[in-house]
Amino acid sequence: xxxxxxxxxxxxxxxxxxxxxxxxxxxxxxxxxxxxxxxxxxxxxxxxxxxxxxxxxxxxxxxxxxxxxxxxxxxxxxxxxxxxxxxxxxxxxxxxxxxxxxxxxxxx
Numbered sequence: 001x002x003x004x005x006x007x008x009x010x011x012x013x014x015x016x017x018x019x020x021x022x023x024x025x026x027x028x029x030x031x032x033x034x035x036x037x038x039x040x041x042x043x044x045x046x047x048x049x050x051x052x053x054x055x056x057x058x059x060x061x062x063x064x065x066x067x068x069x070x071x072x073x074x075x076x077x078x079x080x081x082x083x084x085x086x087x088x089x090x091x092x093x094x095x096x097x098x099x100x101x102x103x104x105x106x107x108x
Contacts, residue, residue, distance in 0.1 A: 006012055031038045072078050082088040089095050
């Protein structure tokens with residue numbers, strides 16, 4: 001194929017058409033270089049999905065905390081919580097903390 005045959009080709013005429021060139025440039029610009037490009041929209045969508053998952057997790061934690069607060073409104077449960085977590089005791093009691101050998105650090 002020589003140069004004259006290439007210029008007379010149907011695809012060459014279509015590819016050098018000013019409307020096709022401008023449209024191609026516009027599409028490439030919008031997909032890759034614009035402030036609302038496809039890549040930026042993709043990253044924003046993934047960020048939205050991540051934030052929605054985080055929101056669902058936080059809602060679940062809030063519900064768990066509300067259940068825990070309702071449980072602590074009972075004085076017996078509040079006393080049990082204080083004894084288990086903060087080693088609180090009554091005035092006439094002694095507390096003994098038992099640690100098992102496998103829970104101690106024996107590497108030294």
